[in-house]
Structure formats: C-alpha cells, structure tokens
Amino acid sequence: MRLKSNINIKNRRATFDYEVLDRYFAGIQLFGTEIKSIRESKASLADTYCQFVGNELWVKQMHIAEYRFGSYTNHEAKRDRKLLMTRKELNKLQRQVQDTGKTIVPLRLFINDKGFAKMEIALCQGKHSYDKRQSLRAADDKRELQRILKG
Secondary structure: OOOOOOOEEEOHHHHHHEEEEEEEEEEEOOOHHHHHHHHOOOEEOOOOEEEEEOOEEEEEOOEEOOOOOOOOOOOOOOOOEEEEOOHHHHHHHHHHHOOOOEEEEEEEEEEOOOOOEEEEEEEEEEOOHHHHHHHHHHHHHHHHHHHHHHO
8 A cells, every 4th residue: 555645846936927728747757866855855846947859858957956865876956857758748749839938837746646756747828927917916816705704
C-alpha cells in the first residue's frame, strides 16, 4: 500500500501573469538526487518556462536545491530538464506555440501515486495590466463573499 504524497509545489505567479488556455501533464527526466530533493519540497517554479529544443520540450530555470546528503554525485540546481510527453501532445503544443503571444508555463510540480515526479504545464497567453486588475478584483470579491457567508 502506497502512502499519498503531499508534495505539491505551485507556480502562484503563473495564473496572475497568464491566461491559461489548455493544461497538460508531463513526466520529468531527473537524476537521483533531484527526486530526493523534490520529495523534501526543496524545489521552486518561480520564473520557470518551457521551450522546444528541436522536437523535445524542456523546462528552463527550474530550481531544485542540491540534496543535502549528496556528495560528488549531486546535481546542478538550475539545469534544464526534459519533459516527457506523447509525440501527439508535443506536436499539438509546438503548433500552438508558434502562434504569437502563446507560451508554455509550468503550473505545478507533484509526485503521483506511483511515486513519479509529474509536472502540470499550461499553454498560456499573457495578460494585460487591466486583466490583472480584474483578476485581483474578482479574488477580493470572492474572499468578501466567503467572509459574509461564514459570518
């Protein structure tokens, strides 16, 4: 019987800066010390993005802290990591990214029930400043409504 993992590292800035158009799940190619650091929640998705290199999708600028018990086999903290997806999904994403103004942004890093590290990525379009203000206003209204309903 497997224990449910509580590792759920989010990119909070992504939904504020981007409008999410489509979501996908991808595996990540990691070294042994990297998965150990992720299991200790020592990773960050701040300022990360995904980019195609050839026909492969890579996540750039993702920080995974060095494993504290790692020796000379420890990994580099901000190296590029390959995302593992089906060819059909990769082709679809590559076609959509070629449109102007669209990018692929990691939303969340988690460990699934089988113990594998997975990443939720999204096809996004940048928001304008007035869209961001509207999002903040909607969040404030929702928070105020919850406060009224509870009290």
